[in-house]
Amino acid sequence: MSTVMKQDRLVAINPTRSCAPIGAMLSAFGVHGSITINHGSQGCATYPRHQMARHFREPIEVATTSLTEKTTVYGGKENLLAAIENIWNRFHPTMITVCSTCLSETIGDDIPGIIEEFQTNHPDIDIPIISVKTPSYIGTHITGFDLFLKEVAMRIPLKSRKGDSNGKVNIIPGWVNPGDIRELKWLLREMDVPVLWLTDYSDTLDGGYYDPRPHFPPGGTTVAELQDSSRSLATIALQKYVGGEAAKVYKKRHNIPAYILPMPIGLANTDKFLETLTEITGKPISPELERERARLLDAIVDTHMFNTGLKVAIYGDPDLVHGLVRLTTEMGMIPRFVLTATESKAWGDDMVALADELGIELDIMMRTDLHELHKRMKAEPVDLLMGHSKGKFLSDAEHVPLIRVGFPVEDRFGYHRRAIVGYKGAMYLVDEITNAIMERRGSLVSNTLMAEMEEDIPMNGGGCGSGGCGG
Ligand code: SF4
The missing domain is CATH 3.40.50.1980 (Nitrogenase molybdenum iron protein domain)
Known part of the structure; x- marks a missing residue:
């Protein structure tokens, strides 16, 4: 039976999460000509820029209101008003997103009110200026991304008339x-x-x-x-x-x-x-998509003898983990541990339902960190680890291959250009997983199966178990 746990420890050790404003900033980068202002201390802009630049290998431009000790005591309103005006004068963006931070939320700045005041005083600046509530104590990078989208959906689309469709x-x-x-x-x-x-x-x-x-x-x-x-x-x-x-x-x-x-x-x-x-x-x-689907099925069939029965640990964002559990199960693997930093009862319930549907037993961990996963892997070894670069230390310590997926992948180049979605993305993952398993030093068999094989089969001189090759 699958189990769900939530970490009670008040400190994170080797966390898998990033801070909330990163999510809002990332999604805002998908709007042409928009600029994000991070309403907080300089570090609240530097950290996301650093993290995103190392993953996407692009210059990441984010403005900051640069709050200091004085503004922390007296409020950051003047800084934010000046920041919006400066940004407009220098760049003439198509849209401005103001992300709050732990600091500006804690001191209680009324960001929507400040934006309203700016717009009242500058009726000539006719662009959307939205605010997103992103102190990191309300969630993770996922929360920031989700709240940005919700804010866009609530504030930007124009009123539509019934039956007036754009066909998209x-x-x-x-x-x-x-x-x-x-x-x-x-x-x-x-x-x-x-x-x-x-x-x-x-x-x-x-x-x-x-x-x-x-x-x-x-x-x-x-x-x-x-x-x-x-x-x-x-x-x-x-x-x-x-x-x-x-x-x-x-x-x-x-x-x-x-x-x-x-x-x-x-x-x-x-x-x-x-x-x-x-x-x-x-x-x-x-027909081309039908052919691509058939190629993916073929890839799964071709590789099943290397992957079937191998145990996997998967960590990262809730939807990514959910999708990878399904894919690895389609490949005949056994997802054993799944972990996300996000706290969500709904996600826990979704994972239990998925495990029941797939007939597997999962240890489901939420609001927790890689330290917790490492403890589980020590008690019950797995054959493969899937997640972002922060899991490298577990991979090294336990000699388990790491398939890099999710955010951030900062110790390799080019992963932001690769696709893991669609049939082609799945084929890429099937190849990557199988090659990682095959590359494991000294063996083509798994940690899971090794113990059984050592007991039952002589390691030298063994041939094909089915006799099909005459070995
Ligand atoms: S103070 Fe909060 S918003 Fe700023 S970098 Fe740290 S976690 Fe992110």
Whole structure:
């Protein structure tokens, strides 16, 4: 039977989470010409910039109100008013997002009120200025991303008239890499479905080398598109915990049907995404996608002898972990430990339901850290670890291969360009996992199976167990 635990320890050791403003900033990078102001101390802007630059390998520009001891005592209103005005005068952005931080929330700055005052005093500055509540004590980077999307859905789309449709589908990809968004774009082109992205940082955070460097990187969803998103046929959120709430806002405010799907990792989840597109638009799944699906099935069949029965530990963002459990199970592996830093009873319930459906037994851990996972792995070894770069130390200590997925991947290059979604993304993961298993020093068999094999089978001179090769 699967179990769910929540960490009671008041300190995190080797945490898997990043801070909340990072999520809002990341999603805001998907709006063309927008700028984020971080209302807090300089460190609250430096840390996200540093973290994002190491993952995306792009310059990350974020403004800060640079709060100090004095503003901490007397309030940061004047700094924020000056910051919005400076940003407007210097860059003329299309939209400004103000993220709060632990500091500005704790001192109680009324950010929506300050923005309102600015807009009243500057009626000529006619751009959306939104605020997102992102102190890190209310959640993680996932919370920040999700709240930004919800704020956009509530404030930017224009009122729509009944029956006045733009013929597009709103897609909320959630926390993914630029490579994933490009892969999703390919799937949607194959399905011939016009899309409105909420939001799209596939170019802004994975751009080219331009000389001279443009003021704002090319790409991203425009504010005009965001305003038009209230006229779409439907909204699909590809992650329940990042964008699911925004999809509900579109349903409630604009009567747009909301489809909240599992992240399209693996065969079944990608099938579900494409079938949903067909349901909404009536368009069939293209022959090329059918062929790609068949290739993924073939890849799973070709590799099953290396992967079947191997135990996996997976950590990271809630939707990512959910999708990877399904994919590894499709490959015949046994997900054993799953961990996220986010605290969510709904996620725990979702994981129990998934484990029951797949017939596996999971140790489900939430609001916890890699120290906890390490303890579990010591007590019950696994064959594979999947998650971001912070798990490197567990991988080294326990001699278990680490498949790098999620955010941040900072000790390797190019992972932000790779896709793990769709059939192609799943094929990439199947290859990556199988090669990692095959590369394990000295053996093609697993930690799990090794003990049994040492007992039952002579390690030298053993041939094919089935006799099929005559060994
Ligand atoms: S103080 Fe809060 S918002 Fe600022 S960097 Fe630290 S966790 Fe993030």
